[in-house]
Amino acid sequence: MKLTVLTENTASGEFMAEFGLSYFIEYDDKNILFDTGHTDVFLRNAKILNINIEQLKTVVLSHGHWDHGNGLKYMYNKELICHPNVFVKRYRKNDKINIGLDLSYEELKKRYNVKVSKEPYSITDNIIFLGEIPRLNSFEAQTTTFIDENRNEDFVMDDSALAIIVNKELVVVSGCSHSGICNIVEYAKKVTGLERVKAVIGGFHLAEVNRQTKETIKYFREQKVRNVLPSHCTKLPALAAFYTEFEINHVKTGMVFKF
Numbered sequence: 001m002k003l004t005v006l007t008e009n010t011a012s013g014e015f016m017a018e019f020g021l022s023y024f025i026e027y028d029d030k031n032i033l034f035d036t037g038h039t040d041v042f043l044r045n046a047k048i049l050n051i052n053i054e055q056l057k058t059v060v061l062s063h064g065h066w067d068h069g070n071g072l073k074y075m076y077n078k079e080l081i082c083h084p085n086v087f088v089k090r091y092r093k094n095d096k097i098n099i100g101l102d103l104s105y106e107e108l109k110k111r112y113n114v115k116v117s118k119e120p121y122s123i124t125d126n127i128i129f130l131g132e133i134p135r136l137n138s139f140e141a142q143t144t145t146f147i148d149e150n151r152n153e154d155f156v157m158d159d160s161a162l163a164i165i166v167n168k169e170l171v172v173v174s175g176c177s178h179s180g181i182c183n184i185v186e187y188a189k190k191v192t193g194l195e196r197v198k199a200v201i202g203g204f205h206l207a208e209v210n211r212q213t214k215e216t217i218k219y220f221r222e223q224k225v226r227n228v229l230p231s232h233c234t235k236l237p238a239l240a241a242f243y244t245e246f247e248i249n250h251v252k253t254g255m256v257f258k259f
Contacts, residue, residue: 007037036071062175140180174202
């Protein structure tokens with residue numbers, strides 16, 4: 001399995017960066033774009049890497065936030081796989097700024113073959129969109145800083161991920177982990193029936209070295225995850241804690257990971 005970072009918060013070399021996430025995944029005779037960031041940075045970096053996005057057929061959206069899905073407006077005529085709630089209008093509590101997608105469901109249906117699912121959806125035999133993640137532990141997804149258009153608290157129930165089976169081990173790819181990265185990994189294990197986790201990469205939605213960060217590090221240590229790669233919405237204090245424990249790589253645009 002090969003994963004190329006097209007959009008990330010941090011640039012490397014000649015590549016551009018923005019606050020967002022987009023991965024190009026090649027595996028199981030399938031190419032998948034996982035998230036798009038919020039501008040055309042993913043397309044510009046793909047061009048430098050000689051990746052032809054026009055020939056790509058499948059896009060997976062991890063959740064309906066601007067920094068993961070507004071790049072959708074730069075593409076047409078592809079399959080789009082996502083949770084049905086990605087189209088909810090949503091805002092930050094403190095300043096009421098819109099953090100949802102620019103394109104509505106109706107507009108996206110004109111551009112894409114949209115497939116929505118709350119249940120796990122098999123893209124190939126070895127690549128599974130997890131759908132809605134059960135939130136079972138006591139330290140993740142307990143609070144939220146978002147509200148929806150009806151002023152209800154928005155816990156981003158559409159937050160999902162990919163479970164990828166590589167040589168009978170799991171590679172878990174997350175967007176922002178609003179549902180909790182440990183909840184995501186546990187659900188990936190349940191859906192696939194596999195226990196061994198080879199790698200976890202993506203946004204972990206951790207900021208401080210608080211209980212959630214400490215419990216997450218403990219969980220990954222107990223699971224003996226060999227490749228821990230927090231990125232995007234994982235802030236510096238949490239990243240430093242992960243570095244101390246796992247000597248992690250700093251994920252940047254243009255980087256290529258093979259699992």
